[in-house]
Amino acid sequence: MENTKTKDKLLAKVAADFIGLDTVYTLANGKKSQRIYLDSTASTLMMGAAHDAVEAFYEHYANTHSILHFSAHISSKQYQWAHERILSFLKADPEIYTCFFTGSGTTAGINRLARVFRDYRPDQHIALISLMEHHSNDLPHRKHAEKVIHIPLNSYEGRAGCINLNALEDELLKNKGQVNYVAVTGVSNVTGIINPIYDIAELAHEYGALILIDGAQLVAHLPVQMSGHKNPNRNIDALVFSGHKTYVPGSPGAVICRKEILENIEPEEVGGGMVENVYVERYEVKTNFPDREEAGTPNIPGAIGLATAIDVLDRIGMEEIFDDEGELVLSALETIQKIPGIIIYGELDYKICPRAASISFNIKGMDHGLTAAILNDYHNIAVRNECFCAHPYVKEMILDDLLEATETVDEENFENAFKLKSGMVRASFGLYNTLSDIDALEQALIDITQNTELYTAQYHVDESDNYRHNTFNLALKNHFSVADFIDNYVNG
Numbered sequence: 178m179e180n181t182k183t184k185d186k187l188l189a190k191v192a193a194d195f196i197g198l199d200t201v202y203t204l205a206n207g208k209k210s211q212r213i214y215l216d217s218t219a220s221t222l223m224m225g226a227a228h229d230a231v232e233a234f235y236e237h238y239a240n241t242h243s244i245l246h247f248s249a250h251i252s253s254k255q256y257q258w259a260h261e262r263i264l265s266f267l268k269a270d271p272e273i274y275t276c277f278f279t280g281s282g283t284t285a286g287i288n289r290l291a292r293v294f295r296d297y298r299p300d301q302h303i304a305l306i307s308l309m310e311h312h313s314n315d316l317p318h319r320k321h322a323e324k325v326i327h328i329p330l331n332s333y334e335g336r337a338g339c340i341n342l343n344a345l346e347d348e349l350l351k352n353k354g355q356v357n358y359v360a361v362t363g364v365s366n367v368t369g370i371i372n373p374i375y376d377i378a379e380l381a382h383e384y385g386a387l388i389l390i391d392g393a394q395l396v397a398h399l400p401v402q403m404s405g406h407k408n409p410n411r412n413i414d415a416l417v418f419s420g421h422k423t424y425v426p427g428s429p430g431a432v433i434c435r436k437e438i439l440e441n442i443e444p445e446e447v448g449g450g451m452v453e454n455v456y457v458e459r460y461e462v463k464t465n466f467p468d469r470e471e472a473g474t475p476n477i478p479g480a481i482g483l484a485t486a487i488d489v490l491d492r493i494g495m496e497e498i499f500d501d502e503g504e505l506v507l508s509a510l511e512t513i514q515k516i517p518g519i520i521i522y523g524e525l526d527y528k529i530c531p532r533a534a535s536i537s538f539n540i541k542g543m544d545h546g547l548t549a550a551i552l553n554d555y556h557n558i559a560v561r562n563e564c565f566c567a568h569p570y571v572k573e574m575i576l577d578d579l580l581e582a583t584e585t586v587d588e589e590n591f592e593n594a595f596k597l598k599s600g601m602v603r604a605s606f607g608l609y610n611t612l613s614d615i616d617a618l619e620q621a622l623i624d625i626t627q628n629t630e631l632y633t634a635q636y637h638v639d640e641s642d643n644y645r646h647n648t649f650n651l652a653l654k655n656h657f658s659v660a661d662f663i664d665n666y667v668n669g
């Protein structure tokens with residue numbers, strides 16, 4: 178009991194301490210209000226503790242790869258701690274797994290692993306992925322695996338659910354001995370629907386395939402256990418995630434992979450830090466991890482910030498975070514589906530189809546871009562729209578409505594209309610969101626659905642197919658520029 182109370186207190190403290198919770202913008206109606214940030218699935222806000230830890234670390238900042246002077250020693254030690262902390266957070270046994278950081282988020286990590294997996298087992302040329310994947314967990318496999326098969330999703334009277342395990346097993350059986358790996362997302366970045374990653378791992382392993390998890394939307398929202406399962410088939414071979422979706426902007430992507438898979442594959446990037454000896458005629462790659470996978474100077478502050486955020490999440494407890502955020506998702510699902518004219522995508526029953534962090538919807542008859550623009554300009558609610566880099570998944574879910582909506586459009590305007598209607602609006606949540614944010618979203622959507630004509634008349638579509646307010650200039654009203662900041666610094 179005491180432990181739970183302490184955790185609640187910590188959660189409340191951390192939730193109230195993010196950079197950007199007080200950001201105020203001027204709206205199209207002239208009013209100023211505090212931004213409601215519902216775009217965490219794209220990038221989360223920065224955790225105060227991670228910000229402060231990195232700021233403190235800057236006093237000691239120096240390059241790693243040396244322990245001779247005090248600062249280099251401190252930097253190297255803290256950078257090493259960041260790797261260890263991520264492994265322990267994900268319950269990945271450090272004897273078996275390594276963690277290394279990559280340049281550009283999850284995308285870089287999955288590209289690396291698609292090539293590694295191909296070279297690890299060149300005779301097994303098939304990759305199985307689900308139909309709900311982000312392009313970053315689809316295109317790298319198309320590029321590196323000889324054949325990619327998209328596994329369909331469960332369907333509940335036409336509503337999409339998580340990956341269909343029977344269909345997965347069918348493909349594993351049909352292609353036995355040829356499937357190199359199964360790569361699936363832990364959580365959809367569109368609907369927030371959670372995949373049963375350990376069941377998927379068990380199936381994959383039973384048929385001799387490896388398992389790669391896209392953890393971009395998973396790691397900040399659910400507990401993860403990569404190793405130590407009673408049934409070792411449920412262990413995860415590799416997982417990738419992004420710091421900028423885990424409360425630390427701009428930080429690196431992180432790859433956690435069984436060392437045995439990487440051991441005999443030449444690292445993709447070569448240069449300083451990953452070689453033992455270099456001669457004119459040859460070089461010797463280091464055998465130790467993570468060094469051999471991290472050529473060049475790494476993003477040291479980014480990695481330290483990320484490990485700090487993760488340490489704080491761990492101290493709160495990921496079960497508690499999942500429950501806390503689950504209340505938000507459930508409340509959003511329940512309230513928004515009751516608004517006449519709103520379609521929420523995916524199976525709506527949270528018990529059948531649990532979700533984390535995101536829901537996506539449309540107002541029937543209104544383009545996703547217009548809904549998102551009105552939410553921003555009149556309600557100060559930051560959401561994202563379009564296809565969220567998951568074109569096949571989004572198009573599958575909106576296809577019927579899309580065809581219906583474009584039925585009456587003439588040929589000349591078809592392409593434009595198709596584009597404007599091809600997408601959804603996504604509201605997504607992080608540790609800092611509260612039920613009052615959901616209320617605000619609900620009220621805003623009621624307002625929009627009741628005043629559709631009035632709002633629509635305020636907008637036009639610009640040459641880049643974005644909805645723009647006819648008179649309100651967003652950039653002028655809410656100006657921020659780094660160049661101005663520097664001018665003030667220099668001249669102030």
Ligand SMILES: Cc1ncc(COP(=O)(O)O)c(C=O)c1O
Pocket residue numbers: 218219281282283284285311313314362364365366391393394419421430
């Ligand atoms: C599920 C999923 N996978 C991969 C990515 C790519 O992540 P990054 O942009 O950090 O490379 C995203 C980004 O939105 C995502 O949501």
